[in-house]
Amino acid sequence: MHNFFWVYDLPTETFAILMIAVFVGFYWAGLIFLRPILRQFVKNTRGANDIVGYVLSCFCVFYGLLLGLIAVTAYQNASETSANVTHEAAALSALFEDVSRYPDPYGQNLRWILRDYTRYTIKYAWPLQRRGIVPVDGTIRVQAFQEKLIDFQPATPAQEILHAEALRLFNTFLEHRRMRLFSVNTAIPPVMWYVVILGALINIAMVWLFDMKFVTHLLLGGLLSAYLGTMIFLIAAMDHPFRGEVSVTAEPFEALYKHMVEE
Amino acid sequence: MGQQQVTGLTRSLSRRDFGRHAGAAATLAAAQAFAPFMFVGCRPTGVPAGRKPIRVGLLHSQTGTMAISETSLRDVELFAFERINATGGLLGRQIEAWGPDTKSRTDLYPKRAGELIDWGAAALFGCWTSSSRKAVLPVIEERDRLLFYPVQYEGNESSAHVVYGGMVPNQQVMPVIDWLSSPAGGSMKKIFLLGSDYVFPRTANFVAKKYMATKGLRPAGEMYLPLGYRDFGPVVGLIQASGADCVLSTINGDSNIGLFDSLAAARVDPAKLPVMSTSIAEDELRNLLPENVAGQLAASCYFQSLPTEENRRWVAHFRSEFGHDRVTGDPLEPQWGLVHFWREAVERAGSLDTEAVRAAMREGLTFAGPGGLVRLDPKTQHCTRYFRVGRIRTDRQFDIVHQSDAPIDPDPYPQIAFPGWSCDWTEGGITRGPEVSIDGDI
Numbered sequence: 001m002h003n004f005f006w007v008y009d010l011p012t013e014t015f016a017i018l019m020i021a022v023f024v025g026f027y028w029a030g031l032i033f034l035r036p037i038l039r040q041f042v043k044n045t046r047g048a049n050d051i052v053g054y055v056l057s058c059f060c061v062f063y064g065l066l067l068g069l070i071a072v073t074a075y076q077n078a079s080e081t082s083a084n085v086t087h088e089a090a091a092l093s094a095l096f097e098d099v100s101r102y103p104d105p106y107g108q109n110l111r112w113i114l115r116d117y118t119r120y121t122i123k124y125a126w127p128l129q130r131r132g133i134v135p136v137d138g139t140i141r142v143q144a145f146q147e148k149l150i151d152f153q154p155a156t157p158a159q160e161i162l163h164a165e166a167l168r169l170f171n172t173f174l175e176h177r178r179m180r181l182f183s184v185n186t187a188i189p190p191v192m193w194y195v196v197i198l199g200a201l202i203n204i205a206m207v208w209l210f211d212m213k214f215v216t217h218l219l220l221g222g223l224l225s226a227y228l229g230t231m232i233f234l235i236a237a238m239d240h241p242f243r244g245e246v247s248v249t250a251e252p253f254e255a256l257y258k259h260m261v262e263e
Numbered sequence: 264m265g266q267q268q269v270t271g272l273t274r275s276l277s278r279r280d281f282g283r284h285a286g287a288a289a290t291l292a293a294a295q296a297f298a299p300f301m302f303v304g305c306r307p308t309g310v311p312a313g314r315k316p317i318r319v320g321l322l323h324s325q326t327g328t329m330a331i332s333e334t335s336l337r338d339v340e341l342f343a344f345e346r347i348n349a350t351g352g353l354l355g356r357q358i359e360a361w362g363p364d365t366k367s368r369t370d371l372y373p374k375r376a377g378e379l380i381d382w383g384a385a386a387l388f389g390c391w392t393s394s395s396r397k398a399v400l401p402v403i404e405e406r407d408r409l410l411f412y413p414v415q416y417e418g419n420e421s422s423a424h425v426v427y428g429g430m431v432p433n434q435q436v437m438p439v440i441d442w443l444s445s446p447a448g449g450s451m452k453k454i455f456l457l458g459s460d461y462v463f464p465r466t467a468n469f470v471a472k473k474y475m476a477t478k479g480l481r482p483a484g485e486m487y488l489p490l491g492y493r494d495f496g497p498v499v500g501l502i503q504a505s506g507a508d509c510v511l512s513t514i515n516g517d518s519n520i521g522l523f524d525s526l527a528a529a530r531v532d533p534a535k536l537p538v539m540s541t542s543i544a545e546d547e548l549r550n551l552l553p554e555n556v557a558g559q560l561a562a563s564c565y566f567q568s569l570p571t572e573e574n575r576r577w578v579a580h581f582r583s584e585f586g587h588d589r590v591t592g593d594p595l596e597p598q599w600g601l602v603h604f605w606r607e608a609v610e611r612a613g614s615l616d617t618e619a620v621r622a623a624m625r626e627g628l629t630f631a632g633p634g635g636l637v638r639l640d641p642k643t644q645h646c647t648r649y650f651r652v653g654r655i656r657t658d659r660q661f662d663i664v665h666q667s668d669a670p671i672d673p674d675p676y677p678q679i680a681f682p683g684w685s686c687d688w689t690e691g692g693i694t695r696g697p698e699v700s701i702d703g704d705i
Binding site for chain 2: 105109123141147262
């Protein structure tokens with residue numbers, strides 16, 4: 001499947017048009033070259049269109065269910081990743097506010113590291129994630145923060161409470177960060193894609209078996225293929241949560257960084 | 264109806280029909296076959312250009328005791344590379360920087376340098392302490408890469424594989440003595456030399472003593488303390504007892520907290536017994552209580568408060584990127600200049616090859632940076648630097664109280680300290696003189 005990652009570098013509308021063009025093109029090409037061969041199997045069968053129609057209907061139920069379930073899975077993956085990114089940014093924001101209450105230079109040093117982490121996430125980690133690469137340099141920033149956080153010795157009961165809360169938030173942040181990194185290569189398994197593509201081919205092949213005027217075939221079969229292409233585009237676009245234009249963005253981090261820089 | 268169509272389809276095709284169908288099929292097949300190649304040229308915004316990026320390595324400690332200073336240096340390097348990328352890149356390619364953590368451990372610097380070169384780094388930027396720079400030297404010399412080193416250091420070194428951006432003693436320590444002993448500096452005659460116990464303070468003070476001797480001065484005292492030393496109470500007592508007019512401090516790192524706390528605790532007035540530090544910049548002031556350091560002095564090539572338009576713009580841009588409470592300083596400004604020297608040399612050479620880049624640098628490069636005009640001296644691969652003295656304010660910034668009339672040429676081997684030694688990379692490299700013992704008595 002890695003050979004097809006270039007499609008995620010395309011603008012969404014181009015990606016969609018490409019998928020539709022491929023499916024419709026395949027249908028039309030097959031209509032001319034393969035249909036005459038396939039028709040041999042049913043040409044003397046009485047009521048061939050009805051038989052093909054029944055089989056296609058039955059097939060479409062299973063195929064439709066499969067497509068629907070996969071689309072939901074892809075959406076859920078993207079949605080969960082998006083929620084996780086939001087939670088990570090929220091934990092980071094709360095942590096930033098907490099360490100801002102620390103006495104300087106601890107507070108300032110901790111704020112600077114969190115700001116640096118956020119900037120790194122936006123400018124360096126996100127482009128890597130979009131390429132399916134798990135960014136590792138954020139770990140250095142996290143370690144630097146942890147080192148400084150642990151270095152702080154609370155001197156008053158209020159500082160003790162604040163420090164305990166900061167440590168708790170730090171753990172929450174770490175948890176969400178780790179989940180984001182795990183999500184970088186979250187995707188529908190290749191075997192599912194093979195079934196989807198095979199199903200699409202069978203679907204198209206069955207339509208070739210219908211006995212219709214050539215122009216009608218071009219039109220109706222083309223429409224069906226276009227919709228098949230659209231469905232598969234939808235799943236592909238939502239798959240790989242960090243790839244492509246339909247992907248989880250760094251927006252929560254960008255909003256947070258704007259606040260951090262202005263503070 | 265179905266029967267009619269079966270009949271229709273099974274009839275033999277005319278030549279015209281066949282041609283029409285075959286043409287349509289060929290067009291569709293071609294469109295399908297070539298679609299990936301047609302669309303693959305399209306790219307979304309934010310994706311780097313297709314050409315392989317130029318890789319550069321950043322050698323910095325991002326955790327451990329040195330992190331507080333070195334992370335700022337890493338940030339200014341990233342900032343410089345981002346600016347170059349935003350303006351079209353270098354040789355039509357984007358720059359990709361990677362900075363693994365050296366964890367404030369000298370032994371990790373050569374290891375990381377090797378990893379960066381294995382990764383494909385065309386040049387390395389960074390190091391802070393002299394020990395880290397010296398540890399990296401064998402790796403870059405063996406594997407033929409350039410290191411751009413921005414920090415002021417003790418001199419007595421020159422490598423064809425290092426481009427030095429910071430001040431050497433003839434640009435910092437010697438002018439400090441000139442200034443302190445001048446009426447503008449208070450006509451100080453008794454200077455106490457206080458330093459951390461490692462190569463830079465010992466060598467810098469060696470040069471200082473030699474230079475003071477040429478002016479008929481002798482140090483009021485000399486003392487070295489381990490890095491990280493904090494208990495300066497007795498040291499302050501000794502300084503006061505020595506009758507010193509001022510302290511020339513090469514104390515580094517966290518020890519400065521102890522020094523200035525002890526001076527404040529002993530109610531030492533900076534107007535009467537000022538401390539002139541060579542290793543305190545805006546970043547270091549963050550860890551010092553303003554009331555304990557206000558009025559003290561620092562010698563540097565650059566201060567953030569430098570009132571030039573170019574500097575104001577640079578500081579504002581840096582802060583808008585990294586935060587309004589971030590500070591610039593020495594050696595951030597020198598490193599900014601070094602990145603631009605590298606860029607210009609690569610552009611002139613039209614290549615990333617180390618020898619070609621070095622040859623381009625030897626044509627002589629200048630850069631009008633935030634700290635003023637800087638020239639890369641092709642003979643020493645060091646930079647010309649302004650000498651500036653700043654007085655610490657309560658807002659953790661400096662009032663610039665003195666600036667040299669022009670940038671001072673670098674001399675890594677001042678003849679008063681290293682007679683017979685010199686370096687000229689345009690003609691033969693290093694000329695060796697007699698061995699010099701840094702610990703020898705003047």
